[in-house]
Amino acid sequence: MQRQNDRYLRALQCQPVDCTPVWMMRQAGRYLPEYRQLRAKAGDFMTMCKNPELACEVTLQPLRRFDLDAAIIFSDILTIPDAMGLGLYFEQGEGPKFKNPITNFNDINKLSIPDPEIELTYVMDAIRLARKELQGKVPLIGFAGSPWTLATYMIEGGSSKTFTKIKKMLYSDPASLHLLLDKLAESVALYLNAQIKAGAQSIMIFDSWGGALSHRSYLEFSLQYMHKIISLLERGTRGPSYTKDYVPVTLFTKGGGLWLDKIMQAGCDAVGVDWTVDLSTLPKENIAIQGNLDPTVLYADKVTIKNNIDLILKEFGPYNGHIFNLGHGISQDTPIESVEVLVNTVHQLSKRDHNGES
Ligand SMILES: Cc1c2[nH]c(c1CCC(=O)O)Cc1[nH]c(c(CCC(=O)O)c1C)Cc1[nH]c(c(CCC(=O)O)c1C)Cc1[nH]c(c(C)c1CCC(=O)O)C2
Numbered sequence: 001m002q003r004q005n006d007r008y009l010r011a012l013q014c015q016p017v018d019c020t021p022v023w024m025m026r027q028a029g030r031y032l033p034e035y036r037q038l039r040a041k042a043g044d045f046m047t048m049c050k051n052p053e054l055a056c057e058v059t060l061q062p063l064r065r066f067d068l069d070a071a072i073i074f075s076d077i078l079t080i081p082d083a084m085g086l087g088l089y090f091e092q093g094e095g096p097k098f099k100n101p102i103t104n105f106n107d108i109n110k111l112s113i114p115d116p117e118i119e120l121t122y123v124m125d126a127i128r129l130a131r132k133e134l135q136g137k138v139p140l141i142g143f144a145g146s147p148w149t150l151a152t153y154m155i156e157g158g159s160s161k162t163f164t165k166i167k168k169m170l171y172s173d174p175a176s177l178h179l180l181l182d183k184l185a186e187s188v189a190l191y192l193n194a195q196i197k198a199g200a201q202s203i204m205i206f207d208s209w210g211g212a213l214s215h216r217s218y219l220e221f222s223l224q225y226m227h228k229i230i231s232l233l234e235r236g237t238r239g240p241s242y243t244k245d246y247v248p249v250t251l252f253t254k255g256g257g258l259w260l261d262k263i264m265q266a267g268c269d270a271v272g273v274d275w276t277v278d279l280s281t282l283p284k285e286n287i288a289i290q291g292n293l294d295p296t297v298l299y300a301d302k303v304t305i306k307n308n309i310d311l312i313l314k315e316f317g318p319y320n321g322h323i324f325n326l327g328h329g330i331s332q333d334t335p336i337e338s339v340e341v342l343v344n345t346v347h348q349l350s351k352r353d354h355n356g357e358s
Contacts, residue, residue: 005137006244007021008021009139009202009248011323012202012250012269012270012321013243013246013248013321014319015241015242015320017320017356018351018354018355020313020322020324022069022324022342023069023070024326024329024342025072025329026330027062028058029332031330031331031333031339032061032062033336035061038057049074049075049076052122052128055073055074055122055130056126056133059071059072059074060134063134065336066340067344067347070138070140070202071130071139071141072140072141072204073123073126073142073200075123075143077145077149077150077208078096078153079123080114080144081098081154084112084187085100086098086099086101086102086154087099087100095158095159096158098157101155101156101158102180103155108176108180109179113186113187114190114191117194120191123198127140127198127200128198130199131199140199140201140202141201142192142198142200142202143195143204143205144229145188145205146205146225146253147182147184147222148207148210148213149208149210151180163209170221177221184225185225185229189228189233192233193234196235196247202249203233205226205229205250205251205268206252207251207252210222210254211254211256212255215259219259219262222253223259223262230249230251233249248269250268250272250288251270252271252273252290254328257274257277260277260282264287268287269288270287270290270321271287271288271290272290272325273290273291274292274327274328275292275294275295275327275328276327277327279316280315284319284321285319286321288322290324291312291323292326293312293325293327294327295328295329295330295331296331298326298335299334299335299338300338302341305342306341306345306349309342309345310345312324313349313350316353317353318353320356324350
């Protein structure tokens with residue numbers, strides 16, 4: 001049995017670590033040649049997600065190259081609307097699309113809540129397989145999209161820069177939007193509980209488009225529903241010292257820097273922060289912080305990458321509740337050598353401030 005590396009889970013509980021754990025959002029993906037090769041063979045992205053062997057293989061790919069402290073299950077946030085019957089597909093170069101987007105109250109009223117053990121068994125099978133293959137080497141992260149972020153794709157019919165349709169509904173027919181968000185919150189909670197049962201050891205909620213909302217709307221249409229999801233999760237109880245089987249939750253609202261004090265009160269163990277956040281303004285007790293290197297730093301030379309990592313680590317010093325990550329997903333044209341520099345530099349430099357276990 002391999003030695004367990006649980007510094008990621010320890011940091012989520014703000015417990016002593018030997019150095020700062022690091023993983024990257026979208027760490028399994030197109031910047032890896034072995035991903036592109038497998039994807040070319042499989043045909044399309046959703047075929048890979050729906051095949052547990054392929055999803056497990058892609059989950060493990062980045063861990064074979066880099067000394068990462070966590071794996072994240074290879075899947076997508078849009079599996080839920082797909083399971084609700086919206087017909088998810090990916091158009092080359094255009095991102096996700098839905099054959100049957102939501103246009104009115106009737107569409108929302110008709111939506112049923114997917115049973116994750118039936119419509120989304122492929123995700124649970126991938127999690128079970130990945131846990132088996134990982135053999136405890138590093139923890140496995142499960143995830144879902146926030147209700148607001150999922151709703152943007154379901155109502156816009158795909159990616160959007162302006163959020164015209166959903167914002168029109170928000171202001172002119174808020175009751176319909178609330179019904180949709182409520183159904184999504186229930187669906188996401190069931191989905192995440194199934195992921196925990198299947199073996200996910202930590203949960204992350206991606207609110208990629210929460211930052212598009214006004215202050216008042218963010219609390220009412222996004223944070224409220226993430227709070228509800230967290231309250232429905234069956235994930236054990238966190239003790240005063242490191243609790244091995246407790247499943248911590250990370251909330252990440254991209255562009256949510258102004259609302260971090262409210263996000264920290266939503267029952268999560270950690271908040272994800274993008275690169276716009278001034279780390280010196282954040283509390284460094286009882287709540288873990290994940291972030292926040294600008295992913296484009298990875299286009300620069302080694303010395304610049306190291307200097308930027310050092311600046312972030314210095315903001316935390318000996319604080320144990322820091323998980324190093326990018327401020328958003330890694331870009332597909334990122335040089336592999338930069339990722340290696342990132343992971344190794346975080347471990348090497350952060351040792352100066354830590355002497356805990358793991
Ligand atoms: C908004 C969102 C989506 N999906 C996700 C989010 C939230 C995170 C964020 O804000 O980036 C989350 C996601 N998507 C994917 C993962 C896998 C796990 C990981 O490695 O982090 C995770 C956690 C794989 C993926 N999801 C997708 C890919 C690319 C698929 C491919 O072309 O091979 C991957 C690796 C497809 C996807 N899926 C989605 C989009 C907008 C796209 C197109 C992206 C693009 O074309 O650049 C929806």
